[in-house]
Amino acid sequence: MKNKDEVFKRVISHAKEYGFIFQSSEIYDGLSAVYDYAQMGALLKKNIRDYWWHAMVRLNDNIVGIDAAIFMHPTTWKASGHVDAFNDPLIDNKDSKKRYRADVLVEDYVANKIEAKIDKEIQKAAKRFGADFDQEQFEQTNPRVLGYKEKAATILKRLARSLEDENLEDVKALIEELEIACPLSGSKNWTDVKQFNLMFGTKLGASAETATDLYLRPETAQGIFVNFLNVQKTGRMKIPFGIAQTGKAFRNEIVARQFIFRMREFEQMEMQFFIKPGTQQKWYEHWKSHRLKWHLSLGMGKENYRFHDHEKLAHYADAAADIEFKFPFGFKELEGIHSRTDFDLSSHENYSGKKLQYFDPEENTSYVPYVLETSIGLDRMFLAVYSNSLQEEELEKGTRTVLKLPSVLAPYKVAVLPLLKRDGLPEIAKSIVEDLRFDYDVVYDEKDAVGRRYRRQDAIGTPFCLTVDHQTLEDQTVTIRERDSMNQERVAISSVGEMLRKEVSMSEWLKRL
Numbered sequence: 005m006k007n008k009d010e011v012f013k014r015v016i017s018h019a020k021e022y023g024f025i026f027q028s029s030e031i032y033d034g035l036s037a038v039y040d041y042a043q044m045g046a047l048l049k050k051n052i053r054d055y056w057w058h059a060m061v062r063l064n065d066n067i068v069g070i071d072a073a074i075f076m077h078p079t080t081w082k083a084s085g086h087v088d089a090f091n092d093p094l095i096d097n098k099d100s101k102k103r104y105r106a107d108v109l110v111e112d113y114v115a116n117k118i119e120a121k122i123d124k125e126i127q128k129a130a131k132r133f134g135a136d137f138d139q140e141q142f143e144q145t146n147p148r149v150l151g152y153k154e155k156a157a158t159i160l161k162r163l164a165r166s167l168e169d170e171n172l173e174d175v176k177a178l179i180e181e182l183e184i185a186c187p188l189s190g191s192k193n194w195t196d197v198k199q200f201n202l203m204f205g206t207k208l209g210a211s212a213e214t215a216t217d218l219y220l221r222p223e224t225a226q227g228i229f230v231n232f233l234n235v236q237k238t239g240r241m242k243i244p245f246g247i248a249q250t251g252k253a254f255r256n257e258i259v260a261r262q263f264i265f266r267m268r269e270f271e272q273m274e275m276q277f278f279i280k281p282g283t284q285q286k287w288y289e290h291w292k293s294h295r296l297k298w299h300l301s302l303g304m305g306k307e308n309y310r311f312h313d314h315e316k317l318a319h320y321a322d323a324a325a326d327i328e329f330k331f332p333f334g335f336k337e338l339e340g341i342h343s344r345t346d347f348d349l350s351s352h353e354n355y356s357g358k359k360l361q362y363f364d365p366e367e368n369t370s371y372v373p374y375v376l377e378t379s380i381g382l383d384r385m386f387l388a389v390y391s392n393s394l395q396e397e398e399l400e401k402g403t404r405t406v407l408k409l410p411s412v413l414a415p416y417k418v419a420v421l422p423l424l425k426r427d428g429l430p431e432i433a434k435s436i437v438e439d440l441r442f443d444y445d446v447v448y449d450e451k452d453a454v455g456r457r458y459r460r461q462d463a464i465g466t467p468f469c470l471t472v473d474h475q476t477l478e479d480q481t482v483t484i485r486e487r488d489s490m491n492q493e494r495v496a497i498s499s500v501g502e503m504l505r506k507e508v509s510m511s512e513w514l515k516r517l
């Protein structure tokens with residue numbers, strides 16, 4: 005049994021080895037918390053984005069999609085509250101001069117000093133009890149494990165309370181009480197905890213004197229809010245209706261870690277649903293359940309998701325919940341569902357002096373709509389899918405690494421393999437590729453023994469391999485091998501297109517929603 009760290013390291017190294025994700029500017033030793041999606045990763049990421057876009061925009065008459073610019077008028081960020089309140093609590097070590105996120109120092113302490121002990125107990129017990137080991141029961145009954153869990157929960161609860169109350173003195177006191185040392189200098193010589201704004205600034209204009217200060221957007225949502233009336237009017241949209249978009253967002257995250265979980269440049273998939281004031285509770289429940297249904301439709305295990313309802317709410321919200329996913333390092337936020345009231349539109353009204361109201365023809369009255377937001381990180385969703393899919397399987401002879409991606413998201417849907425590089429088999433295989441490539445991403449592979457080629461496709465998550473052999477010459481059939489079961493059967497070449505449509509096409513998966 006591998007521990008959490010080993011599992012996560014394996015995810016990162018596999019993503020690099022098979023061309024999914026590379027560190028940005030690697031030849032210059034990389035840029036921290038910035039990543040590039042490679043040939044496989046770009047396809048997987050695009051498929052996740054499409055699955056979200058089609059579920060939100062194509063399948064809903066009352067949701068339209070836009071693509072707003074990254075640069076926005078700087079007053080946008082004053083109105084949204086980001087200039088004044090988009091902060092992280094930071095602390096400096098006076099000896100190493102290194103800056104840390106104060107909450108992360110405490111979370112790391114819990115992970116490394118307490119949760120690591122729980123992992124150790126589990127590993128020890130698993131060794132002792134062998135095949136009979138019931139991890140769940142062990143975690144629920146072992147007194148040492150229960151003690152560690154309680155200690156961890158007490159610390160994290162106090163941290164959450166102090167942050168919610170903006171009691172930064174108590175965050176510092178907690179760091180001192182836990183005797184947390186700087187990982188670099190080993191010293192416990194800390195400054196006070198201070199708030200630090202996460203937005204990246206930049207300049208627009210030719211000369212330093214005339215240039216305007218701009219921000220790289222820290223969320224895509226504001227591009228939707230400022231376009232609310234344009235879209236409503238030109239699209240003749242009636243409330244309730246939604247505006248969706250996907251796009252880059254930028255945050256100067258001080259803690260660069262956990263691979264693509266927390267990045268400085270990342271992509272969001274957000275939808276603002278404009279509703280009549282007073283109906284927000286109904287729509288909040290609606291979108292919570294719809295978004296969870298979307299996640300569950302991918303078949304990654306109900307037990308890997310949970311809701312976390314926020315007790316203390318942001319200044320703009322009257323209800324908020326996260327959909328958390330079980331990443332290799334534990335349950336963490338994957339998506340947020342926020343009831344944002346009329347905060348954003350009203351604030352943009354105030355700052356711009358322009359009315360952002362909806363005329364309700366049925367009630368013959370105008371109002372500033374309330375907003376229900378769904379907001380998910382595309383990169384975080386990528387990590388959820390990828391880490392959940394990567395598995396090492398014991399076989400009768402050896403092991404195999406297989407990426408059990410939901411087939412609708414797999415980079416290649418099918419690999420076509422001639423058994424030998426002669427006797428006309430490559431020609432038939434290539435003609436199958438030509439037929440399929442208009443509908444699917446298909447790969448042709450003739451190098452190495454067929455068993456090795458299967459393993460290569462397993463490792464990048466290709467759901468089906470078609471093998472062309474000598475029997476194909478006689479009866480126009482091929483062997484089709486399914487990735488997860490490794491079952492093989494013979495099918496007519498003419499039936500492959502229809503089989504793929506049923507199994508891997510986005511339209512079939514979307515119908516199950």
Ligand code: GAP
Nearest residue numbers: 223225265266267270338339340379380381384
């Ligand atoms: N408009 C609301 C909003 O931006 P958020 O909770 O700050 O809310 C929404 O972000 C989602 O964006 C998160 O649930 C997460 O999936 C993703 N996200 C946020 N910060 C991120 C980062 N630094 N790296 C990767 N994904 C991030």
